[in-house]
Structure formats: structure tokens, C-alpha cells
Amino acid sequence: MGxxxxxxxxxxxxxTLAGLVVLLAESFxxxxxxxxxxxxxxxxxIGAVIACVLLWDRNATSFGMVTADNYxxxxxxxxxxxxxxxxxxxxxxxxxxxxxxxxxxALLLFAIVGMMLMVQATDLLLVxxxxxxxxIAVYVLTGIRFNDARGTEAAFKYFLLGAFASAFLLYGxxxxxxxxxxxxxxxxxxxxxxxxxxxxxMILAAIALLIVGFxxxxxxxxxxxxxxxxxxxxxxxxxxxxSTGVKAAAMAAFARIFLSSLEPMITDxxxxxxxxxxITMILGTVVGVAQTNLKRMLAYSSIAHAGYLLVGxxxxxxxxxxAILFYLAAxxxxxxxxxxxxxxxxxxxxxxxxxxxxxxLWHTHPALAGLMTIVLLSLGGFPPTAGxxxxxxxxxxxxxxxxxxxxxxxxxxxxxxxxxYLRIVVxxxxxxxxxxxxxxxxxxxxxxGLAVTVAAILYLGILPSRVIDLAxxxxxxxx
Amino acid sequence: MEGxxxxxxxxxxxxxxxxxxxxxxxxxxxSNPTPEKEAPYECGVPPVGDARERQSVKFxxxxxxxxxxxxxxxxxxxxxxxxxxxxxxxxxxxxxFILILLVGYIYIWRKGVLDWGPESDPDYHVAxxxxxxxxxxxxxxxxx
Amino acid sequence: xxxxxxxxxxxxxxxLLGALAVVAQPNPVYSVIALIVSFFGLSGLYVLLESPFVxxxxxxxxxxxxxxxxxxxxxxxxxxxxxxxxxxxxxxYYRPGPMRLGAVLAVLFGVQMIWALTRTVGLGVGVGETRxxxxxxxxxxxxxxxxxxxxxxxxxILILAAMVGAVVLARRxxx
Numbered sequence: 177m178g179x180x181x182x183x184x185x186x187x188x189x190x191x192t193l194a195g196l197v198v199l200l201a202e203s204f205x206x207x208x209x210x211x212x213x214x215x216x217x218x219x220x221x222i223g224a225v226i227a228c229v230l231l232w233d234r235n236a237t238s239f240g241m242v243t244a245d246n247y248x249x250x251x252x253x254x255x256x257x258x259x260x261x262x263x264x265x266x267x268x269x270x271x272x273x274x275x276x277x278x279x280x281x282a283l284l285l286f287a288i289v290g291m292m293l294m295v296q297a298t299d300l301l302l303v304x305x306x307x308x309x310x311x312i313a314v315y316v317l318t319g320i321r322f323n324d325a326r327g328t329e330a331a332f333k334y335f336l337l338g339a340f341a342s343a344f345l346l347y348g349x350x351x352x353x354x355x356x357x358x359x360x361x362x363x364x365x366x367x368x369x370x371x372x373x374x375x376x377x378m379i380l381a382a383i384a385l386l387i388v389g390f391x392x393x394x395x396x397x398x399x400x401x402x403x404x405x406x407x408x409x410x411x412x413x414x415x416x417x418x419s420t421g422v423k424a425a426a427m428a429a430f431a432r433i434f435l436s437s438l439e440p441m442i443t444d445x446x447x448x449x450x451x452x453x454x455i456t457m458i459l460g461t462v463v464g465v466a467q468t469n470l471k472r473m474l475a476y477s478s479i480a481h482a483g484y485l486l487v488g489x490x491x492x493x494x495x496x497x498x499a500i501l502f503y504l505a506a507x508x509x510x511x512x513x514x515x516x517x518x519x520x521x522x523x524x525x526x527x528x529x530x531x532x533x534x535x536x537l538w539h540t541h542p543a544l545a546g547l548m549t550i551v552l553l554s555l556g557g558f559p560p561t562a563g564x565x566x567x568x569x570x571x572x573x574x575x576x577x578x579x580x581x582x583x584x585x586x587x588x589x590x591x592x593x594x595x596x597y598l599r600i601v602v603x604x605x606x607x608x609x610x611x612x613x614x615x616x617x618x619x620x621x622x623x624x625g626l627a628v629t630v631a632a633i634l635y636l637g638i639l640p641s642r643v644i645d646l647a648x649x650x651x652x653x654x655x
Numbered sequence: 656m657e658g659x660x661x662x663x664x665x666x667x668x669x670x671x672x673x674x675x676x677x678x679x680x681x682x683x684x685x686s687n688p689t690p691e692k693e694a695p696y697e698c699g700v701p702p703v704g705d706a707r708e709r710q711s712v713k714f715x716x717x718x719x720x721x722x723x724x725x726x727x728x729x730x731x732x733x734x735x736x737x738x739x740x741x742x743x744x745x746x747x748x749x750x751x752f753i754l755i756l757l758v759g760y761i762y763i764w765r766k767g768v769l770d771w772g773p774e775s776d777p778d779y780h781v782a783x784x785x786x787x788x789x790x791x792x793x794x795x796x797x798x799x
Numbered sequence: 800x801x802x803x804x805x806x807x808x809x810x811x812x813x814x815l816l817g818a819l820a821v822v823a824q825p826n827p828v829y830s831v832i833a834l835i836v837s838f839f840g841l842s843g844l845y846v847l848l849e850s851p852f853v854x855x856x857x858x859x860x861x862x863x864x865x866x867x868x869x870x871x872x873x874x875x876x877x878x879x880x881x882x883x884x885x886x887x888x889x890x891x892y893y894r895p896g897p898m899r900l901g902a903v904l905a906v907l908f909g910v911q912m913i914w915a916l917t918r919t920v921g922l923g924v925g926v927g928e929t930r931x932x933x934x935x936x937x938x939x940x941x942x943x944x945x946x947x948x949x950x951x952x953x954x955x956i957l958i959l960a961a962m963v964g965a966v967v968l969a970r971r972x973x974x
Contacts, residue, residue, distance in 0.1 A: 185949070188849075192956060193957075196755065196758050198960075199758055199759075199762050199963065200758055200761065200762075203758075203761050203762045203764075203765035203766070205767065227868065238949070239948060239949035240946065241947075241949055241950065242949060260848055260949045276970075279721070279963055280964070282963055283960065283963060283967075284966065286959065286960040287960075289956055290956075290957075290960075293953060300952070301947065301950050302949065302950050302953065305950055305953045305954060305957060306953065309956055309957045309960055312957065312961050312964055313960045313964070316960075316963070316964035316967055316968060319968060320967060322970070331968075375914075376915070377914065377915035378915055380915070381911070381912065381915045386854060388848070396858060635832045640939045658844060673842040682844075683849065692823075702849070709856045710921075712875060712969050713969075714871045714874070715872060715875050715969060716965060716966065716969045718868040718870075718871040718960065719868060719961075719965040719969075721864055721867065721868075722860070722864040722865060722867075722868050723958050723961055723962050723965075725804070725859065725860055725863070725864040726864075726958060727958065729849075729856050729859060729860055730943075730951070730954070731939030732852075732936060733852060733936050733937070733943055733944075734940050734941040734943075734944060735940075736935075736936045736939075736940045737937050737938075737939075737940025737941045737944065738942050740937075740940075741940070741941070741944050741945075744944075745940075745944045745953065748944055748948055748951065748952065749944075750955075751952060751955075752951065752952060752955045754954050755952075755955040755959060756879065756958060757957045758959065759958070759962040762962070762963065762966070763962060763966055766966055766970075768966055777881060778900060792882050
């Protein structure tokens with residue numbers, strides 16, 4: 177394979193083309209005609225995966241603002257995996273719930289394009305454009321269910337707050353441009369490193385605004401208020417997609433900007449992120465305990481997980497950087513599987529997302545109950561699951577950088593979080609439901625996808641060294 | 656700031672003309688109001704009800720689509736100005752840009768966003784068989 | 800005060816007063832019109848900053864297309880007045896909490912920004928690479944289609960996603 181100017185964007189082009197083809201197919205679809213749109217989407221996504229693998233270790237760059245370094249490729253592979261799993265799980269539910277299939281898959285693909293570019297961007301302008309592409313597609317996916325008041329409300333809240341956060345981010349980018357005269361991350365890094373910027377109010381304002389903007393997209397306290405509502409109102413599969421894909425992309429861009437360009441300012445922003453991480457872990461856990469709706473509970477759980485991820489950024493050492501990537505992979509797999517199970521068990525008419533609905537799941541859907549148990553254990557951080565290794569790795573990074581308190585807060589909050597994860601497990605296995613509902617049929621393809629995902633969670637938990645090495649190697653070449 | 660003088664004069668003339676005609680007509684025009692003249696004009700028919708009805712969501716859709724294609728056209732302007740410097744490469748870029756948006760255009764066309772009137776609604780023909788009250792419901796686009 | 804400064808103050812005042820009128824009176828249609836006035840002020844400021852393209856785009860897209868959209872949305876909602884009429888007549892100080900908290904935060908943010916910007920004046924910012932000025936529309940075109948060509952192409956995906964989104968959210972019924 178020779179090199180060309182387009183190398184770094186080939187994965188993105190694959191996904192874009194798939195999106196365009198899906199949209200065209202939907203345009204020419206006759207009413208009631210069934211088309212394998214999900215299959216088209218899968219082809220594009222798998223093509224992108226292959227392109228990412230082929231680009232590994234080549235450090236391709238394109239157009240001066242897109243890079244395909246191993247860090248970007250690692251995160252892109254996570255995002256593409258999330259996308260593939262979402263498409264596989266959706267095959268059956270899109271039809272069952274009467275969602276507009278063409279638009280659903282096209283928006284999913286465009287959101288993935290945005291996410292991938294956000295990770296690959298080395299120019300703040302492109303970061304912003306990619307973020308907007310991703311966000312707009314995800315806002316619409318949140319409210320894609322027709323005539324669903326909860327979904328529309330969720331989409332509306334998400335959109336309003338998201339637009340506001342985008343404005344903050346753009347304002348921060350403008351300030352950074354004002355100080356350094358460039359939007360390229362390398363250029364900003366050079367200027368910031370060459371001159372002592374500490375105490376310059378303009379760049380401090382820029383950093384604060386960037387933290388607000390990214391904090392919103394990642395969903396950390398105090399910018400988290402949208403996420404329980406949005407996660408609850410969206411179709412469960414979309415929730416799984418956005419709680420992992422959006423978070424992974426935003427976190428990766430966040431880490432790239434703060435750990436490379438703004439690294440010289442670490443003494444200024446680390447204390448802020450320390451506080452945000454601590455309060456996010458505590459609040460996400462404590463409020464999560466009080467939830468009775470499973471989707472809301474997992475929303476708070478994912479807020480807490482964003483806090484753990486921030487710990488990795490605050491630590492800022494080699495272990496921490498690799499831990500972020502590993503944690504993202506573990507979290508993405510786990511959360512996608514969790515929301516997929518919720519989505520498979522509920523319809524629009526009967527969401528079945530209350531805790532009570534999970535009573536006695538073992539008797540109606542023994543396989544799903546078993547898979548859900550592993551997912552919940554991984555979210556809680558039990559060995560031998562991926563969640564355990566990821567958390568252990570993050571906390572050891574914090575200890576390595578001397579952030580003992582942060583590690584202690586993280587440890588305690590994950591102990592508390594175990595309470596609400598185990599509560600669901602107890603519900604599923606130990607309680608009976610008086611009126612047992614007729615079990616919903618679950619598609620074989622979705623079951624197979626879930627089984628593979630859960631197997632991957634266990635693999636990451638039992639034999640993590642290969643992926644950890646990969647994560648460490650991929651990030652060390654970048655910053 | 657060179658060369659904006661002409662535009663400034665034009666703006667001043669435009670604003671001045673607008674304001675002065677309103678003011679002048681106040682003073683110069685004969686004022687002879689009757690209740691009929693005061694009433695809102697509705698094609699010569701006596702007005703019924705409030706003019707502020709809920710508009711169909713179609714208007715919003717058209718405005719949204721107009722906005723998006725307006726942005727597309729705004730990008731053509733700098734390209735046209737720099738056409739000679741950019742050459743074929745610039746043409747290739749703008750072609751890709753327009754082709755991607757062409758997909759969107761085909762999509763909204765096929766989805767019937769550009770169709771107007773109740774006949775464009777596939778259910779309208781069904782409703783016409785069912786009776787006038789159903790037709791009326793569809794005509795105003797608030798079908799539920 | 801030179802004529803440039805005079806124009807700056809004039810356009811700035813127009814933009815600010817327009818923006819104030821958007822939020823300070825309850826009729827949404829008037830708010831839209833006031834926003835157009837504000838956009839004209841901004842457009843004038845862009846002219847002063849020697850970027851005619853942004854000034855024209857400000858008028859064509861913001862004052863033109865986006866305001867048409869806003870008007871349709873106002874008409875779609877059929878909102879002749881803002882909601883919350885029960886405390887419309889109340890003194891702002893006695894209105895419900897979130898509004899006051901938002902106002903406090905907005906003031907804090909404003910103070911912070913003014914502090915940061917005034918502190919920065921003497922610090923010699925804009926110290927990075929100096930790039931050639933992008934003034935005429937032709938310059939914009941040249942930069943847009945060389946340095947930023949990829950960002951430009953991504954814009955089309957963004958617009959496409961927005962297009963699909965608008966159709967999906969506004970569709971009336973399942974087919």
C-alpha cells in the first residue's frame with residue numbers, strides 16, 4: 177500500500193460513503209419495501225475497521241489537520257466497535273419499534289463520522305466541526321421515536337444545553353486563537369511551551385471555557401444535568417451508542433488538547449479537573465443509588481465513570497494516559513451491552529426500564545439475565561471483568577502521580593456503586609414477579625452480538641495485558 | 656475601510672426613504688378612517704377569527720431547508736471569487752461538496768418535503784373517500 | 800475620537816441595544832425583529848474589522864435565513880407572548896429561582912470576561928505566528944479551499960446531518 181494525501185481520512189471516507197448510500201437507498205425505497213440498510217451500514221463500518229488496522233503504526237496525516245496516529249486509531253476502533261454493535265443490536269428493534277430505518281442508520285453513521293474526526297483532528301476548527309456533526313446527529317437520534325413525548329423532551333433538553341455548551345467551546349477556541357494566533361494544536365502547543373503563559377487571564381479563560389464545553393459532552397458534574405433525562409428518553413440502543421461513542425470521542429479530544437497542547441499549563445488546570453473529577457465520582461454514585469429507573473441509574477453510573485476517566489487525565493502520567501484508553505474500551509463494551517439488554521427487553525409502549533421490571537428476569541430470559549449480571553459486575557468493577565482492571569489501572573495512575581485522595585475517593589465511590597449494581601442482580605435472580613409478562617422474542621443476531629461483547633469484557637478482565645500494552649504503546653507515540 | 660462610502664450612502668438613502676415616506680404620509684395623506692378601513696384586509700371578505708393561527712410544520716421545514724441551502728450557496732461565493740487561483744482542484748472540491756449535498760436534496764425531494772398542499776399527503780386520498788370532516792383534518796396538517 | 804471609533808461605538812451600541820431588546824420585552828415577534836437589528840450592528844462591526852465576507856454572510860444567513868426560520872418557529876408555536884404570564888407583572892426580583900440564578904451567573908461571567916480582557920491588554924497577546932491578513936472575499940476563498948479544504952468538506956456532512964434531522968423531527972406521521 178503506497179502513501180497518499182488521503183490516507184488518514186480513509187476510515188472516515190468509508191463511513192461517510194456508507195451513510196450517503198444508506199440515505200440514497202432510503203430515498204428510493206418504496207413504501208413497505210424492506211432493504212438491508214443495516215447491512216449497508218455494517219459494510220461501511222467494517223471497511224473503516226480494516227482501514228484503521230492497515231493504518232496502524234503509519235502515523236499518516238492528511239490535509240494538515242487530520243492525523244491517524246495510533247492514539248486516534250485506537251479510539252476510532254473503540255468507536256467503530258460501538259457502532260457495529262449498535263447496528264447489530266438495532267436490526268431487530270428498529271423494525272419492531274417502527275423507527276425510520278434509513279434515517280436511523282444514516283444519522284448513526286454521520287454521528288460516527290463526527291466522532292472519528294473529533295479524535296483524529298489536530299486543528300481546533302475541525303474539532304468543533306466534527307463535534308457539531310456528531311452532536312446534531314445524536315440530538316436527532318435521541319428524539320427519533322415518533323409521537324413519543326419523553327423522547328422529544330429528552331432531545332429538546334439535550335439540544336438546548338448542547339448548543340449552549342458548543343458556544344462555550346467555540347468561545348474558548350476563539351480565545352486560544354486570540355492568544356496564540358493559530359488553531360492548530362501543534363502551533364498552540366509550541367506557543368504555549370515557548371512562552372510562560374501562566375497567569376495570562378486570556379488563556380485561563382480559554383481553558384475554563386474548553387473545560388465547560390468538553391465537560392458537557394463528556395457529562396461530568398456540574399455539566400451533567402442533561403444526561404439522565406436524555407439517556408432515559410432516548411431509545412435504549414441510542415442511549416448505549418451515545419453514552420459510549422460521544423463520551424469516548426469527547427474524552428479523546430479533551431485528552432489530546434489538554435495533554436499535548438496545553439500540557440505546559442498543567443499546574444493551572446489540574447486542580448480544577450481534580451475537583452471536577454472528585455465531585456463527579458461522588459455525585460454520580462450517590463445520586464445513582466437513589467434511582468428506581470434502570471436507564472437513569474446507568475446514566476448516573478456513566479457520569480461516575482466520566483469522573484474515573486478524568487482521574488486519568490489529572491494524573492497525566494504514562495500509566496494514566498494508557499489507562500484512559502483501556503478504560504474507554506472497557507467502559508464502551510460494557511455500557512453498549514448493558515443498554516442493548518434494556519433495549520431488547522423493552523418496547524416503546526412498554527419500556528420495561530424500571531428496576532421492578534427486572535424482577536425475576538432469570539425465569540423469563542435466563543441468558544439475558546446472565547449476560548446482564550456480567551455487565552453489571554464489570555460496571556461495578558468486580559474481578560474478573562474488564563471494569564475491575566480498568567479501575568485498578570486508573571487508580572494506580574492517580575497514586576503514581578501522588579493524587580492519593582483522588583484514588584481514595586474513587587475507590588470509595590466504586591464501593592458504594594457496587595450497592596446499586598448488585599441490587600439489580602439480586603432483583604433478577606432472587607425475586608419473583610406476580611404477573612409474569614409474556615417474554616419478548618429476542619433476535620438471534622442480537623443475542624450473538626451480546627455474547628461476543630460479554631466474552632470481550634471477560635477477555636479484557638482476565639487477559640488484559642495485550643490490550644494494555646497496545647494502549648500504552650499507542651499513546652506513548654503521541655504525547 | 657476603503658470603498659464602503661458608497662454602501663454607506665446607499666444604506667442612508669434606503670433607511671431615509673423608508674422613514675421619510677412613513678412620516679410624510681402621516682402629514683400629507685388625507686386621514687378619513689372608517690371601521691371598514693381599520694379592519695385587517697382579508698381579500699375583501701370580512702375577517703373571521705384571529706390571524707395568528709398555528710402554522711403548519713411544513714413552513715418550518717421549508718425555512719429550515721432554505722437555511723441549509725443558503726449556507727451552501729454562501730460557500731460558493733468565495734469559491735467563485737478565487738476561481739482562477741484555485742483552478743481544477745478548487746472545482747473538484749466544490750463538486751464533492753455539492754455532490755454530498757445533492758444526496759440531501761434527493762432525500763428531501765423523495766420524502767415529499769418539497770411537495771405542497773393536501774394532495775401531497777398520501778393519506779389525503781384515503782381521507783377523501785372517508786368523508787369531508789377527515790379531509791379537513793388533514794388539510795390543516797394537525798392530523799393525529 | 801476618530802471616525803472609526805465613532806463607527807465602532809455606533810455599531811456596538813446598535814448590536815447591544817438590539818440584543819437587549821430581544822430579551823427585555825415579551826413579544827417573540829418583536830424579539831426576532833430586534834435580533835435582526837442586532838445582527839446589522841454586528842455586521843457593521845465586521846466591516847470595521849475589514850472582513851466584508853463575514854459581514855455579508857451575517858446579513859444573508861443570520862438576518863435573512865435564520866430570522867425567517869425563527870419567525871416560522873414563533874408562528875408554529877403560536878406564541879404571542881412569552882410563557883409564564885402569572886409572574887410577568889412581578890418585579891424581576893420576585894420571579895422564580897432559576898431565572899435569578901441564571902442572571903447572577905451571567906453577570907458573574909460578564910465580570911470575569913471584562914476582568915480577563917482588560918488585564919490582557921498590556922500583556923502583548925497575539926504572539927503566535929502572524930499570518931497574512933485575510934481580507935477580501937477572494938482571500939477567503941483562497942484560504943478556505945487550500946488550508947481549510949478538509950474542514951470545508953466536513954461542513955457538507957454537517958449540513959446533510961442537519962437536513963436529515965430536520966426532516967425526521969418534523970415529519971407528521973409514520974408512513
